Amino acid sequence: xxxxxxxxxxxxxxxxxxxxxxxxxxxxxxxxxxxxxxxxxxxxxxxxxxxxxxxxxxxxxxxxxxxxxxxxxxxxxxxxxxxxxxxxxxxxxxxxxxxxxxxxxxxxxxxxxxxxxxxxxxxxxxxxxxxxxxxxxxxxxxxxxxxxxxxxxxxxxxxxxxxxxxxxxxxxxxxxxxxxxxxxxxxxxxxxxxxxxxxxxxxxxxxxxxxxxxxxxxxxxxxxxxxxxxxxxxxxxxxxxxxxxxxxxxxxxxxxxxxxxxxxxxxxxxxxxxxxxxxxxxxxxxxxxxxxxxxxxxxxxxxxxxxxxxxxxxxxxxxxxxx
Amino acid sequence: xxxxxxxxxxxxxxxxxxxxxxxxxxxxxxxxxxxxxxxxxxxxxxxxxxxxxxxxxxxxxxxxxxxxxxxxxxxxxxxxxxxxxxxxxxxxxxxxxxxxxxxxxxxxxxxxxxxxxxxxxxxxxxxxxxxxxxxxxxxxxxxxxxxxxxxxxxxxxxxxxxxxxxxxxxxxxxxxxxxxxxxxxxxxxxxxxxxxxxxxxxxxxxxxxxxxxxxxxxxxxxxxxxxxxxxxxxxxxxxxxxxxxxxxxxxxxxxxxxxxxxxxxxxxxxxxxxxxxxxxx
Amino acid sequence: xxxxxxxxxxxxxxxxxxxxxxxxxxxxxxxxxxxxxxxxxxxxxxxxxxxxxxxxxxxxxxxxxxxxxxxxxxxxxxxxxxxxxxxxxxxxxxxxxxxxxxxxxxxxxxxxxxxxxxxxxxxxxxxxxxxxxxxxxxxxxxxxxxxxxxxxxxxxxxxxxxxxxxxxxxxxxxxxxxxxxxxxxxxxxxxxxxxxxxxxxxxxxxxxxxxxxxxxxxxxxxxxxxxxxxxxxxxxxxxxxxxxxxxxxxxxxxxxxxxxxxxxxxxxxxxxxxxxxxxxxxx
Numbered sequence: 108x109x110x111x112x113x114x115x116x117x118x119x120x121x122x123x124x125x126x127x128x129x130x131x132x133x134x135x136x137x138x139x140x141x142x143x144x145x146x147x148x149x150x151x152x153x154x155x156x157x158x159x160x161x162x163x164x165x166x167x168x169x170x171x172x173x174x175x176x177x178x179x180x181x182x183x184x185x186x187x188x189x190x191x192x193x194x195x196x197x198x199x200x201x202x203x204x205x206x207x208x209x210x211x212x213x214x215x216x217x218x219x220x221x222x223x224x225x226x227x228x229x230x231x232x233x234x235x236x237x238x239x240x241x242x243x244x245x246x247x248x249x250x251x252x253x254x255x256x257x258x259x260x261x262x263x264x265x266x267x268x269x270x271x272x273x274x275x276x277x278x279x280x281x282x283x284x285x286x287x288x289x290x291x292x293x294x295x296x297x298x299x300x301x302x303x304x305x306x307x308x309x310x311x312x313x314x315x316x317x318x319x320x321x322x323x324x325x326x327x328x329x330x331x332x333x334x335x336x337x338x339x340x341x342x343x344x345x346x347x348x349x350x351x352x353x354x355x356x357x358x359x360x361x362x363x364x365x366x367x368x369x370x371x372x373x374x375x376x377x378x379x380x381x382x383x384x385x386x387x388x389x390x391x392x393x394x395x396x397x398x399x400x401x402x403x404x405x406x407x408x409x410x411x412x413x414x415x416x417x418x419x420x421x422x423x424x425x426x427x428x429x430x
Numbered sequence: 431x432x433x434x435x436x437x438x439x440x441x442x443x444x445x446x447x448x449x450x451x452x453x454x455x456x457x458x459x460x461x462x463x464x465x466x467x468x469x470x471x472x473x474x475x476x477x478x479x480x481x482x483x484x485x486x487x488x489x490x491x492x493x494x495x496x497x498x499x500x501x502x503x504x505x506x507x508x509x510x511x512x513x514x515x516x517x518x519x520x521x522x523x524x525x526x527x528x529x530x531x532x533x534x535x536x537x538x539x540x541x542x543x544x545x546x547x548x549x550x551x552x553x554x555x556x557x558x559x560x561x562x563x564x565x566x567x568x569x570x571x572x573x574x575x576x577x578x579x580x581x582x583x584x585x586x587x588x589x590x591x592x593x594x595x596x597x598x599x600x601x602x603x604x605x606x607x608x609x610x611x612x613x614x615x616x617x618x619x620x621x622x623x624x625x626x627x628x629x630x631x632x633x634x635x636x637x638x639x640x641x642x643x644x645x646x647x648x649x650x651x652x653x654x655x656x657x658x659x660x661x662x663x664x665x666x667x668x669x670x671x672x673x674x675x676x677x678x679x680x681x682x683x684x685x686x687x688x689x690x691x692x693x694x695x696x697x698x699x700x701x702x703x704x705x706x707x708x709x710x711x
Numbered sequence: 712x713x714x715x716x717x718x719x720x721x722x723x724x725x726x727x728x729x730x731x732x733x734x735x736x737x738x739x740x741x742x743x744x745x746x747x748x749x750x751x752x753x754x755x756x757x758x759x760x761x762x763x764x765x766x767x768x769x770x771x772x773x774x775x776x777x778x779x780x781x782x783x784x785x786x787x788x789x790x791x792x793x794x795x796x797x798x799x800x801x802x803x804x805x806x807x808x809x810x811x812x813x814x815x816x817x818x819x820x821x822x823x824x825x826x827x828x829x830x831x832x833x834x835x836x837x838x839x840x841x842x843x844x845x846x847x848x849x850x851x852x853x854x855x856x857x858x859x860x861x862x863x864x865x866x867x868x869x870x871x872x873x874x875x876x877x878x879x880x881x882x883x884x885x886x887x888x889x890x891x892x893x894x895x896x897x898x899x900x901x902x903x904x905x906x907x908x909x910x911x912x913x914x915x916x917x918x919x920x921x922x923x924x925x926x927x928x929x930x931x932x933x934x935x936x937x938x939x940x941x942x943x944x945x946x947x948x949x950x951x952x953x954x955x956x957x958x959x960x961x962x963x964x965x966x967x968x969x970x971x972x973x974x975x976x977x978x979x980x981x982x983x984x985x986x987x988x989x990x991x992x993x994x
Contacts, residue, residue, distance in 0.1 A: 140626045160624055169622050173735050176774040181815065183733050214979065215734045215964040326638035326666050326673075328617035330627070340968035343735075343961045347775035349480055349487075349601045354775040356735070360622060361969070366664045367613050368969060371959045372779070372799030381666065387971070395974035414621075416629045416638055417673050605775055606807075607800040 111291055112266040112277065112284040114257075119264065122283040123149035126192050130228075133165065134194040143193070154195050157238040161336030161410060162193060162200050166224045167207055171358045173219055173343070178352035185218055190226045192276075196253070198296075199244045199408035201231050203336025205252040206396075206404055210339050213400070219358070228276055231256040231269075237301050241409030243422050245301035248402060251291075258295055267291045301407065305426045309393050313386060317428035322382040324417040329362035331411035332388065337404045338362075363387050389421055447583075448506040448531050449606035457506040457603060460492035461536075462526060464519040465546060465573065466512025469590040470537030471495045474509070476593045484597075487604050505530040507603060509586075509596075510576055513539040513546055517569035520579060527580040534599070535575070535582045538589035538658050542695035543575040545589075550574075551689060575694060584609065589658035589691055592644050612643030615662050616655050620646035628654045634679050634687055639665035658691040667700045734964050737772045737815035742808045743790060749874050752841055753806055754784070757791040759816060765848030766823030766929075766955060766983040769793070770963050772815035776804045780960045782982070783819060784844035786851035791816070794844035794876065820963040821982050824849055824927050824953055832925045833861040837938045839910055839930025840869045843876050845955055846929055850884065857887070861923065868893040868910030868934075872903035891917065911937045921946040927983075929955040939986060949987035956981050956989065 114122065126132050127147045136144040137153040142160050146152060165188075175182050196204075204224075211220035231253035234242075254273030258265040266284060268274050277284060306312065332338040342361040347354045361368060364384050369377035378384055396404035412420050450457055463471055475481065475496065484490075492500035508530040514520050527533055538544035549557055550572060561570055576582055586595055595612075602609040616637035621627075623646055628635040635654035637646070641662045648655055661667070674684050685704040688696060744756035761769070761783075768782040769791065779801040785792030797803050808814060826834075826849055834853065838846045846865075853860055865888055869875055872894050884890045891913045892905035906913050911934065919942075926942055928935045935954050942952055958970035958977040970977035972989050980988075 142624060159626070164624075178774075180739070181736060181774075183736055185733070210966065215966075217966060218733050324669050324672075326615070326617075326669055327664055328615050328638040330617055330621050333618070333621035339966065341961065342967065342969065343778065345775065345777040346598075347601050347605055349597055350483055352775070356778070361967070362614075362618060363968060363971075365614050365618070369959050371957065372802065377958060381664075390973070391968075391971070395971070398974045414627070416617075416627065417669060606804060607776060 110268045110274070111287045111289045112268070113260075113287045113289075114264040114266055114284050116262055116264065118283040120149040122280060123152065123194060125280055125283070126194070130190045130192045132192050132194060152195060154232055155238075157197060157242075157408065157410075158200075159410070159414065160334060161203055161408065162196060163203060163207060163336050163339075165191070165193070166204065166227070167211070167220055167339060167341075167360075168223060168358075169360050171219055172355045173358045174356035176354040176356075183218075185222055188223045188226060190228075192228045192230065194230045195232045196229055197232060197234055197238070197408070198249055198298075199242070199406040200336050201229055201252045202244075202247075202249045202406040203408065204229060205250060206337045206400075206402070206406065207339055209400055209402075228254045228272060230254060230273075233258040233296070234298050235259055237298055239409050239413055241412040241420065241422070242298070242301045242407065243303035243409055244407035245298060246304035246307070246422075247405055247407040249406060250402075251296070256291075258291070265289065265291070265295070303426075304393075304407070304422045306428070309390070309425060312425060312428050313390065315428045317424060318382060318386060321419045321421055321424050322385050324419050325364075325381055325385050326416060327364045327366070327381055327384065328416065329364045330414045330416065332362040332364055333360065334410040334414040335392075336406060336408055336410070337392070338388075340368075363391070389425075447603065447606075447608055450604060456487070456489040458491045458504055459488045459600075460500075460502070460505045460508045460526075460530075461490070461495065462492065462508065462510050462522070463495055464510060464512035464523060464540070464576070465515035466537070466539045468495060468511070470509075470511035470539075473537070473590045473593045474596050477597055480597055484600060488600060502526070503529045507532045507534060509534045509536040510540050511536045513543050513573050513575050514579055515546060515571065515573040517571060520571065523576060523580055532583045532603075533576075533580065535577065535585045536596075537591045538587060538660070538691050540576045540582075541585050541587045542660050542691060543573060543693040544658070544691055545693075547573045547575070547693040548689065550694060578694075585611065587641060587659040588644055592647075595643060612641060613663055614642050615665075616640045616642040616644065616646050616649070616659075618642055619644070620649045620655075623650055625649050628652075629673070629677070632677055634674050634677070634684070636670070636688065639667055639670045656690055657688060660692050660695055661697070661700075667697075668703060671703055734817070735962075737770070737778075737817045739813055739815055740791075742810055742812045742814060745809050748794065748876050751797045752874075752876060753795055753797075755793045755795060755805060755808060755814075756785075757793065757814060757816065759791040760788060761791055761819055762788060763819035764823030765826055765852055766845050766927075767819040767821050768963075768982060769816045769818035770820065770960075771801070771805065772817075773801065773804050774815070777801050778961075780820070780963060780978075782845040782955070784847045786848045786855075792847075794841060794847070796841040818963065821978055822980065824955075824983050826852055829925050830856075830859045831861070832923055833920055834863045835866070835919060835924055835926040835942075836864070837866045837910060837914060837926060837928045837930070837935075838868070839934040840874065841876065842928075842930030842934075842955070843867050843869075844929075846927060847877060847880075849927060850880075850888075854887065862920070863888040864917065864919070865890045866893075866910050866914050866917070866938075867891070868895070868913070868930075870895045872897060872901045875903075909937075910934065911941050914938055914941045919945055919947075921951075924951060926952045928953065932957075950985055952986035953983055954986060954989075955983050958982075 133143055134146050134152045135141050135158045136146050136151050140159045141153050141156040143158050172184055211217040253269040256267040340361045341358050344357045346357050392405035393403050492502050494500050535541050599609045619642050633654040636657040637655040639661055640655050640657040641659040671684055740757045740759040743758050746754045765786055768780045770778050771781050772778040781793045784794040795802050836846045893910050893913050897903050897907045956977050960970045960978050961967040963978045965976045965979040
């Protein structure tokens with residue numbers, strides 16, 4: 108969909124206030140760091156930086172009771188999330204949502220994800236320049252995936268409609284917008300200096316000695332996978348009640364960087380070496396997922412580098428690998 | 431086919447921990463303290479909302495810290511807080527071990543030696559004048575964690591241990607399950623709690639190498655991790671030390687910080703890293 | 712565009728969440744039989760009429776204990792038979808179930824042994840320890856469709872005679888097929904008559920026809936790797952060898968990622984893989 112609108116800069120905050128009146132508005136806010144939070148006062152919204160944590164926790168929840176046992180039978184505490192509007196989401200994070208949609212709706216669909224995701228509206232915000240030195244989204248084949256997308260054009264915002272849902276939403280708030288016959292071009296979408304990963308097919312570098320310095324610096328702390336907008340692995344845990352015969356089955360995020368990740372009953376660990384674990388993450392992101400789904404899982408947000416305590420820059424690392 | 435003996439791995443076999451039976455419906459559980467601050471035993475009691483339920487489902491046969499009459503034998507499970515720092519501690523511990531099926535080290539002192547074991551890292555003349563040997567007739571021995579003397583079946587780490595971990599341990603054993611030990615680093619829970627990383631603000635946080643399970647309680651409150659739950663099985667200590675050095679901390683500082691809680695349980699290969707610091711002892 | 716999109720948005724709202732069936736919800740069934748096989752393995756029969764392939768697995772739930780994947784060792788369609796080794800909380804708790812007790816399952820999951828697709832072949836089955844269990848499903852299938860297959864050779868091994876599974880079936884299998892049993896150690900006081908040594912040693916001695924044969928394996932990774940080596944030496948190609956992989960699993964529906972072997976998910980692409988699909992035995 109190429110329909111475009113424009114919005115006077117002065118209209119942005121009134122528009123956001125109006126959204127917050129009708130929906131739960133979630134946008135980047137500066138606290139100690141910039142993070143996505145529910146916000147009612149648009150003045151608090153911070154669009155200067157990429158939020159430190161991605162959007163995924165709003166849809167794929169960190170800790171979710173998926174089954175309850177009352178002593179006799181199981182029930183599923185499946186509750187739909189309220190109507191939420193996400194504003195100020197970067198192209199990488201939008202694609203992160205797209206890839207998680209693919210994961211949780213392909214094959215056997217996941218109702219818990221759907222319940223969170225369903226009534227959400229994504230309003231993107233284009234990066235005129237890369238918000239972080241580790242951004243490499245230009246190296247990934249990202250799609251236009253949004254309900255509405257804002258491009259900052261100084262005095263006004265160019266607004267691109269990306270879905271029927273977005274068009275309907277825009278109609279509801281049409282007094283803030285002016286119709287335009289402009290069509291968004293590749294030039295508008297371009298972000299300078301973010302095509303950092305030069306090796307587009309990494310399938311040949313698995314055994315390259317160039318991994319070693321990165322693995323040596325890896326603390327296996329799982330920061331990369333937790334901060335990743337696409338990493339989706341989880342585990343299930345039984346939590347029996349102390350008080351009675353009831354029990355809960357809880358789903359929690361997990362991380363392939365942990366030794367425990369492949370430990371079976373009896374104690375055997377299938378992917379034990381730090382190197383194999385490290386490479387599994389990179390290969391799942393940049394190789395394995397593509398084989399099944401046609402796109403790389405990774406969206407190039409660079410959070411796994413910015414958030415890594417030892418700043419392991421695998422993008423540079425892979426670029427520098429010699430054949 | 432040269433590794434013939436390995437074709438069938440040795441049987442892991444069923445893990446037989448005592449569980450409630452029809453004839454013996456309540457597990458006999460004891461709580462004891464050796465040398466320590468009693469904070470770990472308090473952690474048990476801090477479960478105020480559940481404590482009545484606890485005494486309903488287990489038989490607390492001994493808890494000298496809060497009970498006057500205690501039956502000190504035939505324990506299915508015995509929680510031991512504190513470390514061995516006197517002859518009396520040692521005798522108590524050995525006696526209790528003989529009377530116990532599953533011995534649980536409760537808290538950092540029992541687990542690693544923690545702060546009381548810090549004395550091992552300094553010269554005797556620095557503390558000798560502070561000892562109570564002559565006055566009170568207590569026979570002092572070098573402070574060391576419980577498993578230096580007796581076999582430990584399970585550890586609930588932390589200074590203090592997480593009160594909820596004690597509850598889930600008891601829920602598990604009452605249900606006949608063997609509790610799991612949390613083996614992931616503090617960072618896993620910390621990042622999930624959406625904390626800003628304290629290493630980024632230059633604090634010497636030990637979260638990446640420290641066993642979690644504490645829900646990153648210190649970092650949630652803005653205080654860096656000191657490693658009270660000990661190193662994870664998978665800790666990359668060389669990388670951690672390098673990182674902290676890059677942030678401007680000396681090897682001596684890092685060693686002292688890591689010893690504070692992990693104390694005597696710092697693996698030998700880790701001590702080697704610090705030998706370059708060439709600092710006594 | 713706006714007029715079109717409005718009703719679409721409404722229908723989309725209803726579509727998900729509440730109508731999607733919950734893949735994590737287990738179904739109740741009853742234990743119809745508990746039978747101890749060895750000191751640490753036992754057989755559970757459950758009243759669940761599942762259509763499944765040999766080599767597939769189910770997720771078994773016990774409330775307040777947890778959930779774990781167990782491979783199916785039957786092929787009757789009438790009852791579900793699970794052969795279980797006690798290695799952890801779940802398998803120990805399941806060992807306390809008796810006839811009439813309740814257990815919850817979901818499944819079947821995964822791809823089993825492609826027995827039906829391989830009609831007309833000779834079958835070689837190689838099983839170690841409790842890895843014999845999923846192969847029993849194939850045997851039950853083949854017993855019903857004997858004419859569809861050529862020569863059938865079974866090579867089963869375990870640690871000691873005590874650990875041999877399905878002793879009650881051995882005589883029948885011996886009559887119908889070519890059954891070779893071996894144990895790693897044979898203590899003096901047993902009356903075991905099979906080979907002492909490794910299952911791979913038996914395989915090495917056996918005469919196998921490499922043309923028109925396929926091998927189905929299940930057992931400890933080291934055993935399977937060694938057996939594959941023997942088969943390769945006898946001229947078998949990777950695409951004639953099928954192995955069953957074991958991994959940690961939570962979801963069984965290709966989401967949780969714990970069971971990944973490179974890009975393959977053991978729960979949906981496996982647990983049975985053709986040898987070349989996963990590039991040999993991992994670890």
